[in-house]
Amino acid sequence: MTMLAFVTGTGRCGSTLLTEMIARHPQVGFVSNVDDKLAPLDLKGRWNSALFAHSAERHPSLGAFGHRRRFLERGRLRVAPSEGWSLLERQVSGILPRPCRDLLATDATPWLRARIRGFFDDRMAAQRKPAFVHHVTGWPRSGLLSAAYPEARFVNVVRDGRAVASSWLQMGWWEGYQGPEHWFLGRLPQPYDSLWEKSGRSFVVLAALGWRMLIEAAEQARTRAPEGHWLDIRHEDILQDPRGQMKAVLEFLELDWTPRFEAGFTQHHVAAGRGRSWQHDLSPDQVQDMEAVLDETLQRWGYPLDAADDPGGVHTGLIPGSPATGRLGS
Secondary structure: OOEEEEEEEOOOOOHHHHHHHHHOOOOEEOOEHHHHHOHHHOOOOOOHHHHHHOOOOOOOOEOOOOOOOOOOOEOOEOOOEOOOHHHHHHHOOOOOOOOOOOOOHHHOOHHHHHHHHHHHHHHHHHHOOOEEEEEEEOOOOHHHHHHHOOOOEEEEEEOOHHHHHHHHHHOOOOHHHHOOOOOOOOOOOHHHHHHHHHOOOOHHHHHHHHHHHHHHHHHHHHHHOOOOOEEEEEHHHHHHOHHHHHHHHHHHOOOOOOHHHHHHHOOOOEOHHHHHOHHHHOOHHHHHHHHHHHHHHHHHOOOOOOHHHOOOOOOOOOOOOOOOOOEOOO
8 A cells, every 4th residue: 555645834944845755765756746747638647757766967956966867858947856736636626726825634525535636646655655745835734634545644844934935026927016805815903914914915914924824834734734644845845954854754754764765866966055145135124023923933943043052963863842752843
């Protein structure tokens, strides 16, 4: 029986990097970007793992990522793990790509459960791997996915909210500049709407509140997950100790560190200092505005408000106040 796992995160949080590292494992299947781009063909991705094993790229969170010739690439197109939103919208339902809130078990009609199971079952059968990983950003959607697959596991990637919000502000797809009436997270809850209005409708504050909404949704989702089915991991810890953190992730997914995985893993040369660009991309006043609405959430996840207090070392203990299972972080 194939183990199904989802890598979740807010977006711009390092979940792509982790998903690709997991997908380097020869026993892991996944939906690829080619499957998604050719959604009308309903490809099952039988050769995704083999093609990805022969490809290499240069990722924003990486230094050198190997120099092997890229396989089946043209420009930036390559076979790599994808969220597959076009494919999911076409083959499953429009509820999945851009919901205005998190998707819960109560959203799982019998029809929708059958569609979700049909989608992943077909691909797991075609790819014939012991594990299958799928990347999900934005709302965790774990309630709905768990309703279809009670045995599914979730690896939730968390990154400093100041870094995520700063990155969102630089993305062409970020719709926050049109106001929360038009962005992908739906309406702001009343307390958050008041904070945004009090800030003078600052887009910097709005991006920070968006991160906070998604993190709180993930925290709620974690409380509903079965024991041992949820793992939180901080992006900063992956950058500081990629091998140690990856070993913990593979253990959570019940995968061994094989020689073939080692060969793929060594292609990733992670640049530990890349996580602090927000300190230069935001003004001191903007950072202060963000921290005013994120202070408790940041500290709950082990991010000091004074960046000078964090020497950049890896955090290997448990998240303060969390149960002593299924957690990596500060």
